[in-house]
Amino acid sequence: MANPRRALIVIDVQNEYFSGGLPIEYPDPQVSLANIGRAIDTAEAHGIPVVLVQHLAAADSPLFARGSEGAALHPAVAGRRHALLVEKGQASAFVGTGLGEWVREQQIDTLTVVGYMTQNCDDATIKHAVTLGLGAELLSDASGSPSYANRAGQATAEEIHRVVTVTLQAAFAAVASTDAWIAAVEAGEALPRDNIYSSTRR
Numbered sequence: 001m002a003n004p005r006r007a008l009i010v011i012d013v014q015n016e017y018f019s020g021g022l023p024i025e026y027p028d029p030q031v032s033l034a035n036i037g038r039a040i041d042t043a044e045a046h047g048i049p050v051v052l053v054q055h056l057a058a059a060d061s062p063l064f065a066r067g068s069e070g071a072a073l074h075p076a077v078a079g080r081r082h083a084l085l086v087e088k089g090q091a092s093a094f095v096g097t098g099l100g101e102w103v104r105e106q107q108i109d110t111l112t113v114v115g116y117m118t119q120n121c122d123d124a125t126i127k128h129a130v131t132l133g134l135g136a137e138l139l140s141d142a143s144g145s146p147s148y149a150n151r152a153g154q155a156t157a158e159e160i161h162r163v164v165t166v167t168l169q170a171a172f173a174a175v176a177s178t179d180a181w182i183a184a185v186e187a188g189e190a191l192p193r194d195n196i197y198s199s200t201r202r
Contacts, residue, residue, distance in 0.1 A: 003188045004110040004135060007103065008043040010036060011053045011093060011115030011122055013077045017144075020070035021063055024116055024144040025157035033076050035142035035178040036114045040080055042182050049083035049106060053093045055121065091124035100132060110135035110190070112181065113173070114142035119164045126173045136173040137191050139181055140165050170199035 013036060017024045024032070043050050056071055057064040064071045072078070083106075086097045094100050103111070111129050113122050113136065122143050126136040145161040148154065155163075169175040174191035176184070184191050 002190070004190045005106075005108050006043075006048045006110045006112050006137075006185070007083075007106065007108045008039055008048050008050045008112045008114065009053060009093060009125065010040065010050060010077055010082075011113060011125060012055045012117075013052075013074045013115050014054065014064065014070065015072050015074055016064055016070035017116050018074060022117075022146060025146050026161050027141055027144055029144055032114075032116075032142050032144045033074070035139065037076055038178055039112070039114050039139060039142055039181065040077070042185055043112075044081065046185050048112075048185070049108075050080065051084045051086060051093075051099065051102075052077060052080070052082045053086045053088060053099075053115070053121075053125075056087050056089060088121075091121045092128040093121065093125045094128045094132070103132075103134065108134070110137060112137040112139065114139045116144055118143045118145045118161045123164055123168065126168060130172050135190070135193075137181065138165065138168055138173045138175045139178050140175050141177050166199075169194050170196050 016022050040050055055064045056066045059066050084102055086093055086099050088097050111134055129136045145157045147157045165175045174193045176191045
Protein backbone atom coordinates (compact mmCIF):
# COMPACT_ATOMS: atom_id res chain seq x y z
CA MET A 1 0.00 0.00 0.00
CA ALA A 2 1.49 3.35 -1.05
CA ASN A 3 0.89 6.39 1.15
CA PRO A 4 -1.01 4.65 3.96
CA ARG A 5 -3.19 7.00 6.00
CA ARG A 6 -1.76 6.33 9.43
CA ALA A 7 -2.63 7.21 13.00
CA LEU A 8 -0.04 6.70 15.74
CA ILE A 9 -1.66 4.90 18.70
CA VAL A 10 0.37 5.49 21.87
CA ILE A 11 -0.88 2.81 24.25
CA ASP A 12 -0.69 3.07 28.03
CA VAL A 13 2.59 4.96 28.45
CA GLN A 14 1.85 5.31 32.16
CA ASN A 15 3.91 5.52 35.34
CA GLU A 16 2.80 2.04 36.38
CA TYR A 17 5.30 0.58 33.91
CA PHE A 18 8.23 2.67 35.14
CA SER A 19 7.87 3.42 38.82
CA GLY A 20 4.76 1.43 39.73
CA GLY A 21 3.79 -2.17 40.20
CA LEU A 22 4.23 -3.49 36.67
CA PRO A 23 7.76 -2.68 35.46
CA ILE A 24 8.60 -3.27 31.81
CA GLU A 25 11.74 -5.39 31.49
CA TYR A 26 12.39 -5.88 27.78
CA PRO A 27 13.34 -4.01 25.70
CA ASP A 28 14.99 -1.54 28.09
CA PRO A 29 12.08 0.75 29.00
CA GLN A 30 14.23 3.87 28.69
CA VAL A 31 15.06 2.86 25.12
CA SER A 32 11.44 2.12 24.25
CA LEU A 33 10.33 5.38 25.86
CA ALA A 34 12.86 7.34 23.80
CA ASN A 35 11.65 5.60 20.64
CA ILE A 36 8.04 6.41 21.49
CA GLY A 37 9.08 10.05 21.66
CA ARG A 38 10.82 9.77 18.29
CA ALA A 39 7.70 8.20 16.78
CA ILE A 40 5.53 11.03 18.12
CA ASP A 41 7.96 13.61 16.75
CA THR A 42 7.88 11.94 13.33
CA ALA A 43 4.08 11.73 13.37
CA GLU A 44 3.79 15.43 14.19
CA ALA A 45 6.26 16.36 11.45
CA HIS A 46 4.35 14.38 8.83
CA GLY A 47 0.76 15.20 9.77
CA ILE A 48 0.01 11.80 11.30
CA PRO A 49 -2.57 12.16 14.09
CA VAL A 50 -1.46 10.97 17.51
CA VAL A 51 -3.86 9.12 19.83
CA LEU A 52 -2.92 8.80 23.49
CA VAL A 53 -4.46 5.78 25.23
CA GLN A 54 -4.71 5.54 29.01
CA HIS A 55 -5.77 2.43 30.90
CA LEU A 56 -7.81 3.17 34.03
CA ALA A 57 -9.21 0.81 36.63
CA ALA A 58 -11.35 1.20 39.74
CA ALA A 59 -9.99 3.43 42.49
CA ASP A 60 -9.25 0.40 44.70
CA SER A 61 -7.45 -1.57 41.99
CA PRO A 62 -3.83 -2.61 42.67
CA LEU A 63 -2.84 -1.38 39.19
CA PHE A 64 -3.92 1.65 37.14
CA ALA A 65 -6.28 2.88 39.87
CA ARG A 66 -8.08 5.98 38.66
CA GLY A 67 -6.52 9.06 40.23
CA SER A 68 -3.32 7.29 41.28
CA GLU A 69 0.24 8.24 40.36
CA GLY A 70 0.70 4.87 38.69
CA ALA A 71 -2.25 5.42 36.37
CA ALA A 72 -1.07 8.85 35.27
CA LEU A 73 0.45 9.24 31.84
CA HIS A 74 4.24 9.27 31.93
CA PRO A 75 5.66 12.81 31.72
CA ALA A 76 7.35 11.91 28.44
CA VAL A 77 3.94 11.79 26.73
CA ALA A 78 1.57 13.58 29.10
CA GLY A 79 2.28 17.02 27.70
CA ARG A 80 2.49 16.03 24.05
CA ARG A 81 0.05 17.33 21.47
CA HIS A 82 -2.51 14.75 20.40
CA ALA A 83 -5.62 14.50 18.30
CA LEU A 84 -7.48 12.21 20.71
CA LEU A 85 -7.20 10.91 24.29
CA VAL A 86 -8.79 7.51 24.83
CA GLU A 87 -9.56 6.16 28.29
CA LYS A 88 -10.03 2.41 28.31
CA GLY A 89 -10.72 -0.36 30.79
CA GLN A 90 -10.08 -3.37 28.57
CA ALA A 91 -7.02 -4.59 26.67
CA SER A 92 -8.21 -3.42 23.26
CA ALA A 93 -8.26 0.33 22.82
CA PHE A 94 -11.44 -0.12 20.76
CA VAL A 95 -13.59 -1.68 23.49
CA GLY A 96 -15.90 0.78 25.21
CA THR A 97 -14.24 3.81 23.61
CA GLY A 98 -14.85 6.04 20.62
CA LEU A 99 -11.65 5.02 18.85
CA GLY A 100 -13.36 3.03 16.11
CA GLU A 101 -15.71 5.85 15.22
CA TRP A 102 -12.86 8.38 15.23
CA VAL A 103 -10.76 6.18 12.94
CA ARG A 104 -13.63 5.96 10.47
CA GLU A 105 -14.29 9.70 10.59
CA GLN A 106 -10.61 10.46 9.96
CA GLN A 107 -10.48 7.88 7.14
CA ILE A 108 -7.50 6.18 8.76
CA ASP A 109 -6.51 2.89 7.14
CA THR A 110 -3.40 1.97 9.17
CA LEU A 111 -2.72 2.05 12.91
CA THR A 112 0.87 2.33 14.08
CA VAL A 113 1.03 0.98 17.62
CA VAL A 114 3.62 1.87 20.26
CA GLY A 115 3.50 1.54 24.03
CA TYR A 116 2.74 -1.20 26.51
CA MET A 117 2.39 -4.08 26.91
CA THR A 118 3.42 -5.92 23.75
CA GLN A 119 1.60 -9.13 24.65
CA ASN A 120 -1.50 -7.54 26.11
CA CYS A 121 -2.95 -4.19 25.05
CA ASP A 122 -0.75 -3.80 21.96
CA ASP A 123 -1.61 -7.31 20.77
CA ALA A 124 -5.33 -6.94 21.55
CA THR A 125 -5.62 -3.55 19.84
CA ILE A 126 -3.80 -4.75 16.73
CA LYS A 127 -5.95 -7.85 16.38
CA HIS A 128 -9.12 -5.83 16.93
CA ALA A 129 -7.98 -3.36 14.28
CA VAL A 130 -7.47 -6.18 11.78
CA THR A 131 -10.98 -7.50 12.37
CA LEU A 132 -12.22 -4.00 11.46
CA GLY A 133 -10.38 -4.13 8.15
CA LEU A 134 -7.53 -1.85 9.18
CA GLY A 135 -3.84 -2.31 8.57
CA ALA A 136 -1.59 -2.42 11.62
CA GLU A 137 2.04 -1.74 12.43
CA LEU A 138 3.94 -2.39 15.66
CA LEU A 139 7.24 -0.72 16.50
CA SER A 140 9.11 -3.47 18.30
CA ASP A 141 11.63 -1.19 20.00
CA ALA A 142 8.92 1.25 21.11
CA SER A 143 6.93 -1.34 23.07
CA GLY A 144 7.79 -3.84 25.79
CA SER A 145 6.91 -6.65 28.15
CA PRO A 146 7.42 -7.92 31.72
CA SER A 147 8.24 -11.50 32.67
CA TYR A 148 5.46 -13.92 33.59
CA ALA A 149 5.15 -16.94 35.86
CA ASN A 150 1.86 -18.74 36.43
CA ARG A 151 0.24 -22.19 36.40
CA ALA A 152 0.93 -22.54 32.69
CA GLY A 153 4.64 -21.98 33.08
CA GLN A 154 7.22 -19.23 33.01
CA ALA A 155 8.57 -16.89 30.34
CA THR A 156 11.06 -14.07 30.40
CA ALA A 157 10.16 -10.62 29.14
CA GLU A 158 12.47 -11.10 26.17
CA GLU A 159 10.83 -14.42 25.26
CA ILE A 160 7.35 -12.95 25.49
CA HIS A 161 8.22 -9.88 23.43
CA ARG A 162 10.07 -11.88 20.78
CA VAL A 163 7.39 -14.54 20.34
CA VAL A 164 4.51 -12.07 20.22
CA THR A 165 6.23 -9.85 17.66
CA VAL A 166 7.02 -12.88 15.49
CA THR A 167 3.43 -14.13 15.60
CA LEU A 168 2.03 -10.66 14.92
CA GLN A 169 4.30 -10.26 11.86
CA ALA A 170 3.12 -13.62 10.55
CA ALA A 171 -0.54 -12.67 10.37
CA PHE A 172 -1.63 -9.39 11.90
CA ALA A 173 0.85 -6.53 11.69
CA ALA A 174 3.96 -5.21 10.03
CA VAL A 175 6.54 -5.28 12.82
CA ALA A 176 9.52 -2.96 12.48
CA SER A 177 12.04 -0.87 14.34
CA THR A 178 11.37 2.81 14.91
CA ASP A 179 14.14 3.65 12.42
CA ALA A 180 12.52 1.51 9.72
CA TRP A 181 9.11 3.06 10.39
CA ILE A 182 10.48 6.59 10.20
CA ALA A 183 12.10 5.75 6.87
CA ALA A 184 8.81 4.34 5.56
CA VAL A 185 6.90 7.43 6.71
CA GLU A 186 9.40 9.73 5.06
CA ALA A 187 9.15 7.72 1.83
CA GLY A 188 5.35 7.56 1.96
CA GLU A 189 5.45 3.77 1.96
CA ALA A 190 3.89 0.92 3.89
CA LEU A 191 5.99 -1.47 5.94
CA PRO A 192 6.39 -5.00 4.51
CA ARG A 193 3.85 -7.51 5.75
CA ASP A 194 4.04 -11.29 5.85
CA ASN A 195 1.77 -14.31 6.16
CA ILE A 196 1.49 -17.56 8.05
CA TYR A 197 2.35 -19.76 5.09
CA SER A 198 5.62 -18.00 4.31
CA SER A 199 6.52 -17.82 8.00
CA THR A 200 6.04 -21.56 8.46
CA ARG A 201 7.88 -22.44 5.25
CA ARG A 202 10.93 -20.52 6.40
